[in-house]
Amino acid sequence: xxxxxxxxxxxxxxxxxxxxxxxxxxxxxxxxxxxxxxxxxxxxxxxxxxxxxxxxxxxxxxxxxxxxxxxxxxxxxxxxxxxxxxxxxxxxxxxxxxxxxxxxxxxxxxxxxxxxxxxxxxxxxxxxxxxxxxxxxxxxxxxxxxxxxxxxxxxxxxxxxxxxxxxxxxx
Numbered sequence: 001x002x003x004x005x006x007x008x009x010x011x012x013x014x015x016x017x018x019x020x021x022x023x024x025x026x027x028x029x030x031x032x033x034x035x036x037x038x039x040x041x042x043x044x045x046x047x048x049x050x051x052x053x054x055x056x057x058x059x060x061x062x063x064x065x066x067x068x069x070x071x072x073x074x075x076x077x078x079x080x081x082x083x084x085x086x087x088x089x090x091x092x093x094x095x096x097x098x099x100x101x102x103x104x105x106x107x108x109x110x111x112x113x114x115x116x117x118x119x120x121x122x123x124x125x126x127x128x129x130x131x132x133x134x135x136x137x138x139x140x141x142x143x144x145x146x147x148x149x150x151x152x153x154x155x156x157x158x159x160x161x162x163x164x165x166x167x168x169x170x171x
Contacts, residue, residue, distance in 0.1 A: 008125040014110040015079035040088040044080035
């Protein structure tokens, strides 16, 4: 299978709900060019940038040299109608001659808080989430571009400076 998708929770709260979508890409994709992964969420469902640190814009553009999976945090803010909705994950890539596209439809059931007790958890998704959250500071520094900005400060003398010195509280 070239594309596999899994949710951390089988059902999701319809208001202030949280879930994680794990998208696994096959090793067979390493030789392909122009890989593009698109995630279309139902109305009222939002996502944060991927937790793997892959560069992205409106679509996720994974750099396969860093890994072959993408983990997304999806959530609801305001209450949406209970029931089943579909998340669509599309993968588009080129083999040099033609463009290939495949899609997965992932059903998600939204329920009230009282009904969430019937949830089942995919432990492998949770383990992957923990692994990404526990990334060592060294790995974060190696994958993060830092920019130092030096701020020039100009000190003006003002008539309140002696009061500032006297009553200043440093935390």
